[in-house]
Amino acid sequence: MNNEKRLVPKLRFPEFTDAWEQRKLGKITNSYSGGTPSVSIPNYYGGNIPFIRSGEIGSENTELFITEDGLNNSSAKLVSKGDILYALYGATSGEVSRSLINGAINQAILAIKPHENFSSEFITQWLKGKKSHIVSSYLQGGQGNLSAEIVKNLVIFIPQNKEQQKIGTFFTALDCYITIHQRKLENVKKLKKSLLQKMFPKNDQKFPEIRFPEFTDAWEQRKLGELAKFNPKSILPDTFKYVDLESVSGTELLGYKTENKYSAPSRAQRLAQKGDIFYQTVRPYQKNNYLFDFEDKDFVFSTGYAQLRPQINGYFLFSRLQEDNFVRRVLDKCTGTSYPAINGNDLSEISIRVSDNPKEQQKIGTFFTELDRYITIHQRKLENVKKLKKSLLQQMFV
The missing domain is CATH 3.90.220.20 (DNA methylase specificity domains)
Incomplete structure (x- = not known):
């Protein structure tokens, strides 16, 4: 009983009472990272495939585009809109977002695809909430890189699918609210500048x-x-x-x-x-x-x-x-x-x-x-x- 009490959140939607289960993230998802086409071959770039880098995981736009040749002759991997993108390297290590576009990823990003009955939005929000813990546990002084193996071995506590969906939907709405206010603020600042x-x-x-x-x-x-x-x-x-x-x-x-x-x-x-x-x-x-x-x-x-x-x-x-x-x-x-x-x-x-x-x-x-x-x-x-x-x-x- 004590263990079950521990495996529930402090704040919960009242219709859910079951204990949450402990799982490794790699046991409930499939994941892969990409690669970078050779920059010395010009015809690998300038195509119509958005090339998503770690600083662009939550963006609708990318600075670079690659061609089919660039995709096929490199380790770059395709992702779809809605896939979970997790930044492994650099200044954005530990950042996570659902992809807003179809595109290709490089080696600094881990694409995460949940198994059936596991919510992408729930897992995304869980990773956001655990960012500080993950970075402090695995990166020394903010330096170094995360790895696919580290992410797969992260221990997640997870409820039944209906509760996952409700929590995910709640935080999606909250994120939309934040985004709207960010845009309003940016627009007022632009107005002032003008x-x-x-x-x-x-x-x-x-x-x-x-x-x-x-x-x-x-x-x-x-x-x-x-x-x-x-x-x-x-x-x-x-x-x-x-x-x-x-x-x-x-x-x-x-x-x-x-x-x-x-x-x-x-x-x-x-x-x-x-x-x-x-x-x-x-x-x-x-x-x-x-x-x-x-x-x-x-x-x-x-x-x-x-x-x-x-x-x-x-x-x-x-x-x-x-x-x-x-x-x-x-x-x-x-x-x-x-x-x-x-x-x-x-x-x-x-x-x-x-x-x-x-x-x-x-x-x-x-x-x-x-x-x-x-x-x-x-x-x-x-x-x-x-x-x-x-x-x-x-x-x-x-």
């Missing part, structure tokens, strides 16, 4: 392409150093909330560490004041920048940010600094290759076009601030659903 390009003038232009109709004056050229005070000096409090370069993602503050003035990292230097802009000077292409909008007087940012105290509308200036053309100009002035960086003096010398009309600045700043909030809300919703799925994977499988 609007940033069109609502601020290009380098050689005096007028933006899209504009609120009540404003018509030409925009003026100004150095950043004329628009904001850079890295103002301040005295740090004895204890403070420290924000390092990992604490900001996009335009959102993810968290902070409480530090003591006398033991804090040496980079903890920038005491924030409401309205300050903190611009990421190390790898600025990441665009992890933050407008500090709190009354708190005990937040201190890393010197990995340039601190700008705006003398024009801060929300407007903050939006201006996120625009891709501006980021490219920053990168042109950066030093270093692996970690390109710009110092505050060089940043302050960059000239940008700005509206001199405070009302236009406010309207543009407010518009992008609301768009950023909308993006943040959707990002959090998506993260919460992903956390929910992770929790359910742990509770609905043995």
Whole structure:
């Protein structure tokens, strides 16, 4: 009885009560991996057979296509839409997906085909839930490869077919929900990127392409150093909330560490004041920048940010600094290759076009601030659903 109690999940559809059975994955599935046609023979490539590589197992598109000759004269193997594809090698080791297309696979992918009465979607979701365990058990420090033998010998606890189907259908619907929200988020981010390009003038232009109709004056050229005070000096409090370069993602503050003035990292230097802009000077292409909008007087940012105290509308200036053309100009002035960086003096010398009309600045700043909030809300919703799925994977499988 104790053994049977152990072989049931914590969370279950109420109509199912039977104990789950323990099986090796290789005993309930057939599996095979593929190969790669010789790249030195041109007529093996450019055909109409999608060639799926490990980073493409969940994609509807592939970068490469092979010919019938390439398929027949190599170890590449065909797979069908709906087959389970499991990544064995490289950065995607342990990733799993149902194939979205008919195609051929290389040696870095294991195709898994369940026997009759065993659900592909159930097995796929089980493998997703066990990814961390599998990777930590068989890959040293994330290095190395998995093998077909390792996957075949994985021990899976499995219910009767009807329960498999119901669990699989549930997680398929949850995955669809996640995908829809991911696409919505990506579309809003693309919209913001497009609007940033069109609502601020290009380098050689005096007028933006899209504009609120009540404003018509030409925009003026100004150095950043004329628009904001850079890295103002301040005295740090004895204890403070420290924000390092990992604490900001996009335009959102993810968290902070409480530090003591006398033991804090040496980079903890920038005491924030409401309205300050903190611009990421190390790898600025990441665009992890933050407008500090709190009354708190005990937040201190890393010197990995340039601190700008705006003398024009801060929300407007903050939006201006996120625009891709501006980021490219920053990168042109950066030093270093692996970690390109710009110092505050060089940043302050960059000239940008700005509206001199405070009302236009406010309207543009407010518009992008609301768009950023909308993006943040959707990002959090998506993260919460992903956390929910992770929790359910742990509770609905043995």
